[in-house]
Amino acid sequence: MAFIYGFEMMWMGKDSLFTGWRGPIMRWMGGIPITRSSSNNVVEQTIEKFNTSDRLVIAIPPEGTRSKVTAWKTGFYYIALGAKIPIALAFIDYTKKTGGFLSTFHPTGDAEKDIAHIRACYSGIDGKYPDQCIVH
Known part of the structure; x- marks a missing residue:
């Protein structure tokens, strides 16, 4: 594409x-x-x-592809913020065998609030190793 x-x-x-x-x-x-x-x-x-x-x-x-994670790394967020570009929230749901884009998100500079919002967008989506992920 x-x-x-x-x-x-x-x-x-x-x-x-x-x-x-x-x-x-x-x-x-x-x-x-x-x-x-x-x-x-x-x-x-x-x-x-x-x-x-x-x-x-x-x-x-994403995080959690090889081992369990307790928090996301935030580099993706600060790249988007610094470059003044949106973050496209993409997903692959292994349980439902679907994938796509949820939406785009423009960082506001409030990392804690923004990342909490992004995490909420992924609620109910299962990655390949859901037991290693922090979002459910």
């Missing part, structure tokens, strides 16, 4: 996905390796990428 509409589609993934023979393929597919163990200004770098691109979409994978 992004190609059809002329968007540059990128996605963020754990840096270990980009090692060996997979690295060039992942980058060709729009992957951006993220080193999550260090503070390397990912938010600022991503905001700058938005500021220098005319038509950019970045997909940020």
Whole structure:
């Protein structure tokens, strides 16, 4: 879809996905390796990428795909706030075998309130590993 509409589609993934023979393929597919163990200004770098691109979409994978989480990381929120762009709330509901977009959301700067609102939007949607997720 992004190609059809002329968007540059990128996605963020754990840096270990980009090692060996997979690295060039992942980058060709729009992957951006993220080193999550260090503070390397990912938010600022991503905001700058938005500021220098005319038509950019970045997909940020959800929390809880490999282990249980107790809180969401907030980088996605601060990227959208800093780049002055909306957050498209997408979902895949594994129980109902459906997926799509719920809505778009414009961050207000009140992170606590905004993230509580976003979490509420996902109520009743089951990810692949619902026992590892904090939203229900």
